[in-house]
Amino acid sequence: MRKRILLVGAAAVLVGGCSAGTTSEQVPGLVRAPAAPAAPATGNVAQRLLAAHNSARVAAGVPPLQWNPQLAAGAEAYAAQLARTGHLAHSPRQSRPGQGENLWMGSAGAYTPEFMVQSWADERRMFRAGTFPNVSTTGNWADVAHYTQMIWRSTTDVGCGIQRSGHWDVLVCRYSPAGNRDGDAVP
Numbered sequence: 001m002r003k004r005i006l007l008v009g010a011a012a013v014l015v016g017g018c019s020a021g022t023t024s025e026q027v028p029g030l031v032r033a034p035a036a037p038a039a040p041a042t043g044n045v046a047q048r049l050l051a052a053h054n055s056a057r058v059a060a061g062v063p064p065l066q067w068n069p070q071l072a073a074g075a076e077a078y079a080a081q082l083a084r085t086g087h088l089a090h091s092p093r094q095s096r097p098g099q100g101e102n103l104w105m106g107s108a109g110a111y112t113p114e115f116m117v118q119s120w121a122d123e124r125r126m127f128r129a130g131t132f133p134n135v136s137t138t139g140n141w142a143d144v145a146h147y148t149q150m151i152w153r154s155t156t157d158v159g160c161g162i163q164r165s166g167h168w169d170v171l172v173c174r175y176s177p178a179g180n181r182d183g184d185a186v187p
Contacts, residue, residue: 046072
């Protein structure tokens with residue numbers, strides 16, 4: 001079986017799914033199996049997701065995030081919804097006021113939580129410090145939007161959820177306060 005990654009957003013490499021975007025793609029050939037029961041990521045997986053985020057933040061020179069169980073519960077519930085529908089799209093902003101969101105989807109069981117988060121952090125290669133949205137060497141802010149949300153200086157909390165459908169793992173991370181605000185400086 002071929003490994004695949006699908007994410008929402010304009011980044012066309014192995015990443016997509018930005019905190020500000022609303023683009024969606026239908027997953028071809030997705031078997032719409034019921035998602036695993038929703039339960040917030042806890043213990044080892046939560047620690048690993050948090051450590052992966054904080055590794056990117058340390059490298060960017062910004063303070064670490066803390067794990068937020070309320071954000072994780074909302075992210076887990078939305079990941080379950082995405083896994084059920086097989087349609088990767090950002091949740092409506094009104095359902096997560098003041099929160100940013102990153103989305104990731106890939107072949108079930110093929111990727112670690114660290115790889116999932118690192119795929120967002122890898123956007124750093126297209127990032128240039130500046131004032132949002134002028135922070136991408138490509139000229140398209142969406143190419144770095146996952147990364148900028150991860151390293152947004154005023155973001156203090158993160159919570160994530162991972163769900164599996166028939167062929168896919170879905171990761172949703174939520175951030176508070178949200179980043180990617182026009183006119184704000186990004187490290």
